[in-house]
Amino acid sequence: MSFRFAKFIASNLKKPIFWIAIAAASIAFLVNVSPARTSDAAIAKESKQASAQDLSSMQREGAKLAKVVGTFQQSSGRFCFVPKSNPKQNYCCLENLMLQRVAVALGEQSSFAEWKISGELTEFQDANYLIIQTAERAE
Numbered sequence: 001m002s003f004r005f006a007k008f009i010a011s012n013l014k015k016p017i018f019w020i021a022i023a024a025a026s027i028a029f030l031v032n033v034s035p036a037r038t039s040d041a042a043i044a045k046e047s048k049q050a051s052a053q054d055l056s057s058m059q060r061e062g063a064k065l066a067k068v069v070g071t072f073q074q075s076s077g078r079f080c081f082v083p084k085s086n087p088k089q090n091y092c093c094l095e096n097l098m099l100q101r102v103a104v105a106l107g108e109q110s111s112f113a114e115w116k117i118s119g120e121l122t123e124f125q126d127a128n129y130l131i132i133q134t135a136e137r138a139e
Helices: 005-014 016-032 033-053 097-108
Strands: 063-077 077-084 091-093 115-124 127-137
Touching: 063 097, 077 097, 091 127, 097 127
Parallel strands: none
Antiparallel strands: 063 077, 063 115, 077 091, 115 127
């Protein structure tokens, strides 16, 4: 570090404008590299890619799934349900108490590969999302 730079910093440490500038620069840095923004963008991109594979397979808002057998996959901090009958289709699950119970069961014993779920589909920006109403381990 050069002597002039060190002298400049030392002479400005007592000035409030120096600390305001430091605080503003820190906030600007944190906003631009926030992990929450990155993960939200990644989740949206992933969900859109998964559903954009075949827009003709999109389900309408309010469509029901009844006792569908499939597996759960975790990606970017979200759980997605993949039906056994159509593995190309997957539904990112919206967080609710039933999904929390499934996540706990998967965390305790990952050997539960298949689940039988019932729920309702929602639609947002060319992607389907699943609200799980019931879930049980498939036999």
